[in-house]
Amino acid sequence: MPSSSRGSLASLSLSMLLASLGTSIANVGLPSLALAFDTSFQAVQWVVLSYLLAITAVIVSAGRLGDRLGRRRLLLGGLLLFALASGVCAMAPSLTALIAARALQGLGAASMMAMALGMVGDTVTRERTGRVMGLLGTMSAVGTAMGPSLGGVLLSLWGWRALFAVGVPLGLLAFALAWRYLPADQPRTPLASGFWTPLRDVSLRVGLTMSALVAAVIMATFVVGPFYLSRGLGLAPEWMGLVMAVGPCVAAATGVPAGRLTDRLGSRRMTRTGLGVLLCGALLLALTSGLVAYVIALVVLTTGYSLFQAANNTAVMSDVPAARRGTVSGLLNLSRNLGLIGGASALGAVFAWATPGVTHASAQSVTFGLHATFAVAGGLILVATAMAWGHNVAVNDTCRLR
Known part of the structure; x- marks a missing residue:
């Protein structure tokens, strides 16, 4: 290079x-x-x-x-x-x-x-x-x-x-x-269409929606995870911090390999693969208990997130006209931020509903709250998966008609 x-x-x-x-x-x-x-x-x-x-x-x-x-x-x-x-x-x-x-x-x-x-x-x-x-x-x-x-x-x-x-x-x-x-900025001819025109693209809307749904699920690990690790498993703060660092470390280690796989196998295939791995991680968090199981589930979930993010970002940005790349990039980042905010509020509310009196709840009650939260999170991933497969079928049908 x-x-x-x-x-x-x-x-x-x-x-x-x-x-x-x-x-x-x-x-x-x-x-x-x-x-x-x-x-x-x-x-x-x-x-x-x-x-x-x-x-x-x-x-x-x-x-x-x-x-x-x-x-x-x-x-x-x-x-x-x-x-x-x-x-x-x-x-x-x-x-x-x-x-x-x-x-x-x-x-x-x-x-x-x-x-x-x-x-x-x-x-x-x-x-x-x-x-x-x-x-x-x-x-x-x-x-x-x-x-x-x-x-x-x-x-x-x-x-x-x-x-x-x-x-x-x-x-x-x-x-x-x-x-x-x-590289220096090239003179650009502004597109005649307005701001809302990019959102008329079905592929873009699907990519942005999936990004928000997945970000909401990831945010749940940062909102619910500390309560489960401290109240459910009784970990000391320093150990809780180490476990909480597993997710970002896995994301850092798998980001570039996920991008290489996207280049090799295609963004649509890797988007669906990432969602499948994410679903496995959410199901593990919804069904298992204990520190080892939690760490394994977190590794699986975060690996799926890396695969999905690299593939979805590539799919969203690859076909964007040069004159709109900044706008679409802003929309992609906005969808992620809105997903993080929505995950903190909505999935946090699910956890609070499933774990009454969370600050004084028993370990069993906090564990139930974790399971309930990630059962709902799994549902969000299923929605994203249905969107990914449905959009792929629509694209293939369009190609055949052509």
Whole structure:
């Protein structure tokens, strides 16, 4: 691979990693922030929420803006904003200022996430799209997984301000790589159709819906998992943290191989395979108990997620006209974020309904809640699977008619 291609992939990968790192690195500092600003836990939670809400609110608009003004230009602007906002976060004199700066950081991260996916088609050939999508999925998982551990080290050495200051040099490094290696924006003729036109594509709607459903299932492991591990299995916090890290680590290890399989076997086949593996993982969580069984189920579920994500992202982005790649990338990221939010609320509600008085519930009651939650999660995966097979049949029928 030419050095320019490697440099381009490095800049896109680092952009995705930083955006994901920004999501998870602040969580470990919430207790310290509550002490530093002498405020409640509910108040400091907005340090995390403002970042996530900013990404969710503007990521589609960021994609559209990239299509109009140039994806390289918008990625560079997002990286500069992310680095600048990180510095402001580190110097924030009050909690209000920190929350506002985190929202600015989220705006930069939205541009980074949308443009990282949107520029894949600008930097690699169609035959290599799957493995690059897998690489970006890996970097997203690595950023999420390393956030708590890196944050813990920085917090112990230099305090809470270091959690945000680290984004300054990393953001500037990503900016330098993008400036040096990403291809220049090409003059584009805007498509005459409006924003809603991409959503008329049945394949796109199916891909976005499946992405949201699968993200909801994955989010359940982060919402329900801690309660089961602590209340159901009685694990100490340090052991619970290690088990919780299994999922992101598996995603990081399987992302690139999943992309290579997608390039070799095709995105539709691997999408269905990923959903099948996801269903197996959900059924294991719905039917088995114990630490070993939970870890095995988590490995199976996360492997299925890696296969599905690489294949589905490739299927969604491969046939998108160049002038719409940023917009569709924003929609893809939005569907994932909405799925994460929906999974936290809806599947969390299922767990709360199945486990009354969860903070004082017995181990058997918490286990029942886990089983009920992932039985519903399995139903969501079945819906996604039906959509994948139904859409494939429709595509084949259309091809035969032609």
